[in-house]
Amino acid sequence: MEIFLGFLLSFFLLILSVIKNIFIGYALIGCWVIFALIAIKKGYRIKEIIKMSYNGGREAFIVIKILLIIGGVIGIWMASGTIASIVYYCLKFLNPSLFILFSFLICCSVSFLIGTSLGSISVVGIPLMIIARSGHVNLNIVAGAIIAGVYFGDRCSPMSSSAALVANLTKTNLFTNMKNMIYSSIIPFSLSLFFYYILSIYEPLKNMNNNLSYKILGSFDVNFIILFPAIIILILSIFKVKIYFSAPISILIASVVAVHFQHYNIKDVLQFIILGFNTNNHSSLHAILKGGGIVSMLKPSLVMFVSCSLSGIFKGINIFDSFKKAIINKSLNKHKLFSVISIVSIITAAFGCNQTISSVMTNEIMKDCYKNTSKYRFALDLENSGILIAALIPWNIAALVPTTTLNVSAIKYIPFAFYLYILPIIYFIYLRFSNKFLKTNLNLQ
Numbered sequence: 001m002e003i004f005l006g007f008l009l010s011f012f013l014l015i016l017s018v019i020k021n022i023f024i025g026y027a028l029i030g031c032w033v034i035f036a037l038i039a040i041k042k043g044y045r046i047k048e049i050i051k052m053s054y055n056g057g058r059e060a061f062i063v064i065k066i067l068l069i070i071g072g073v074i075g076i077w078m079a080s081g082t083i084a085s086i087v088y089y090c091l092k093f094l095n096p097s098l099f100i101l102f103s104f105l106i107c108c109s110v111s112f113l114i115g116t117s118l119g120s121i122s123v124v125g126i127p128l129m130i131i132a133r134s135g136h137v138n139l140n141i142v143a144g145a146i147i148a149g150v151y152f153g154d155r156c157s158p159m160s161s162s163a164a165l166v167a168n169l170t171k172t173n174l175f176t177n178m179k180n181m182i183y184s185s186i187i188p189f190s191l192s193l194f195f196y197y198i199l200s201i202y203e204p205l206k207n208m209n210n211n212l213s214y215k216i217l218g219s220f221d222v223n224f225i226i227l228f229p230a231i232i233i234l235i236l237s238i239f240k241v242k243i244y245f246s247a248p249i250s251i252l253i254a255s256v257v258a259v260h261f262q263h264y265n266i267k268d269v270l271q272f273i274i275l276g277f278n279t280n281n282h283s284s285l286h287a288i289l290k291g292g293g294i295v296s297m298l299k300p301s302l303v304m305f306v307s308c309s310l311s312g313i314f315k316g317i318n319i320f321d322s323f324k325k326a327i328i329n330k331s332l333n334k335h336k337l338f339s340v341i342s343i344v345s346i347i348t349a350a351f352g353c354n355q356t357i358s359s360v361m362t363n364e365i366m367k368d369c370y371k372n373t374s375k376y377r378f379a380l381d382l383e384n385s386g387i388l389i390a391a392l393i394p395w396n397i398a399a400l401v402p403t404t405t406l407n408v409s410a411i412k413y414i415p416f417a418f419y420l421y422i423l424p425i426i427y428f429i430y431l432r433f434s435n436k437f438l439k440t441n442l443n444l445q
Contacts, residue, residue, distance in 0.1 A: 064301040
């Protein structure tokens with residue numbers, strides 16, 4: 001009973017922090033205290049609880065390193081003119097009346113190419129958001145399209161770390177999983193395109209002219225070389241170089257570009273990497289071209305560390321054992337099993353606050369429930385639930401970092417991130433009513 005009450009109170013704290021716009025890290029610390037007290041009541045000593053928390057928290061260090069690096073990348077890309085140049089060239093080719101649709105498609109393409117949602121947000125998400133701000137488009141709609149797009153590739157790209165993780169956890173072939181994911185995404189993707197097309201018609205870029213291009217040319221030296229810090233990320237990602245290696249290389253190149261082409265000094269460059277970029281108050285780009293920096297990722301990093309510490313307590317006190325036993329003893333058909341794994345994914349994504357932790361915890365809880373089912377169905381159920389659901393939870397790193405990077409509301413993008421919730425719904429309908437379709441088109445046997 002105390003565990004149920006602990007989850008109930010924790011959800012209340014998390015939801016309250018979102019509604020009241022309170023930093024989610026404070027709520028997570030409150031959740032940690034709640035479950036630490038539950039552990040004490042179960043007979044665990046404070047020393048043991050601290051050890052559990054540390055063992056969980058240290059798993060966050062590699063992700064925190066990536067977050068801090070990404071913050072530095074964004075700051076120096078702005079200073080070097082890389083982001084401004086991407087905006088400048090996009091303005092030459094984008095159709096103003098289909099801007100939202102193109103934003104989704106561009107993000108889908110880049111994320112499938114490089115396999116990382118956070119990298120795609122930096123490469124194309126920020127430039128698209130800058131264009132949206134200058135064109136007075138509803139930012140929540142654009143943010144929804146961008147975030148849905150970057151998780152298209154994060155789910156099914158051969159370069160995706162989450163796709164590789166699921167394949168590893170379920171002992172399945174990555175490329176067979178990709179085939180299954182592509183088949184199961186045809187209708188959700190098509191519906192998303194339709195909705196973004198309709199929204200594009202009703203929310204076109206307003207006052208679309210050359211003003212922003214002229215402002216960029218007046219503030220930055222723009223040429224193809226300025227794009228190289230972004231291009232190097234794309235090239236290295238294609239060759240499967242991890243972002244914590246490719247991003248520092250990009251930072252170094254962007255620093256050289258900022259000094260040589262934009263005429264900043266070394267002190268300025270270091271300031272942009274650490275504190276973020278900002279134009280002077282008199283610049284015409286002051287309101288739309290700013291942000292980034294290592295400091296901007298300190299709060300998301302704290303969220304990551306505390307959530308991992310909390311998951312360490314969950315694991316240490318075996319908090320899900322009774323739930324696992326209850327589920328294993330039930331005979332569930334395919335659509336009900338997917339419903340259960342989706343609920344588990346919501347819980348683990350809410351408290352794990354990270355895609356990786358959510359996937360690992362969900363696998364640990366649900367794998368025995370799938371022992372009489374195809375391992376490829378288990379892999380597809382994981383991909384179609386936890387991987388996408390994480391990006392719909394405002395305090396999860398999968399959502400918090402993109403919204404922080406794009407400088408948009410943590411919750412208002414959710415109704416417009418169509419692909420992220422249409423896919424699980426359509427997949428559930430498939431399982432419920434279309435087993436023949438699944439057996440014909442998906443390699444799940």
